[in-house]
Amino acid sequence: MKDGQILSIGPGDLVPNALQIKHDGYRLVQICATRTKTGYDLIYSFAKEYTLVHFRLDIPENMEIMSISNIFEPAFLYENEIVDLFGVKINLISIDYKGQLYRIQKKTPFK
């Protein structure tokens, strides 16, 4: 993949693609969620030296997706953040705070 490239993938492709990019020597940079009219737009960013590439995942509101925290360890923080702020359903997060990472009065304020 080229620097800055965004590859759109389906929910079922997330884990295989994450495994492949880990095998290629990339590391996780960030996971970003954006609210859309029908659900969520998730961008997973990975870097190898100065090259930054992204996977884009468009999911409907109530879809459950798999965690990549067992492939990329730091992902647990980003995924817990997305669960807390957006209410995205993510399964099998390695350290799952169950919606308690952020101590905020309003549940899922970015939803």
Added chain:
Amino acid sequence: MSTRSIVPFGPQHPVLPEPIHLDLVLEDEKVVEAVPSIGFVHRGLEKLVEKRDFNDYVYIAERICGICSFMHGMGYCEAAEHIMNVEVPERAKYLRTIWCEMSRIHSHLLWLGLLADAFGFESLFMQSWRLREKILDMFEYSTGGRVIFSVNKIGGQRRDMPDDMIRDFLSIFDGMEQELKTMAATFLEDYAVNTRLRGVGFLTEQQAHDLGAVGPFMRASGIALDTRKKGYAAYPNIEFEPITSTVGDCYARTDVRIHEIFQSIDIIRQAAAKIPQGEVAVPVKGFPNGEYMMRVEQPRGEAVYYLKANGTRFLDRVRVRTPTFANLPGMLETLKGCQLADVPILILTIDPCISCTER
């Protein structure tokens, strides 16, 4: 047989000016696991972008953090400029570089003071902050502010720095450099300081890579990456190489930051020698439409700004991945196996900024 217990650390602790909580699982006095809790002061600044004009949001971006406020504002502006295809004047790029490096010096000196304070070396703490005060004075002289500068805008800078002011700053840096060398010698050679920092909190190169560490925390483990080399502001015209160490302990992180201060002074000198005359901003018309991910090397490491715009004056999304957030998994790894007494020093050596994390 060792006794296992859980000790709560924070959210209020003498070495932590901002709230973060760790549950430390101990076997006798040795840490075997640490579970972090953040979010005590989460502000939801990213959400505000949906209700503020994209030009006005610069002021909010600057308020993400009081230490790297300039770089937060600049990172947001550069991302918006990429989306809008705005070419910033060359002089503005150099001004951004100079203010960025002054911010780095100020941040590293602040951190050195906090580190000295954490291990009880109060005179060293005061010397660090005395030097930092000179940078704050220069900020006030050049921008009118000591913490929040409000000199960034989409399309360039709100203020110029006259050439005689730049010359004055260079002479101040000449004097500061000698004082910094004296102070650096104490940090790097003093027996008591070495005893507290050497051989504590190792992070290997592989761990730094796998755990997504950034900035001096990563470079002290031997990874020579610095986002400034990607080329933003005037950095493509500046000669420098990332400062690294291969040791990966608390001493290495201190060593890297101290040498980065001298490097920043050198970068300012290069920028001052090359800064061209001309305008410092261009007019920007219309509204942004598209998305961009901007990477900026802040004092604590790489920050990532994601902007998604829809062609109106309100953006769909601003997301800031701050360096402290990225460094938390690495910090947890370094805590494993350390003594309880070393925990405050270890936490400090990632230079945590909870204000950024709780954006």
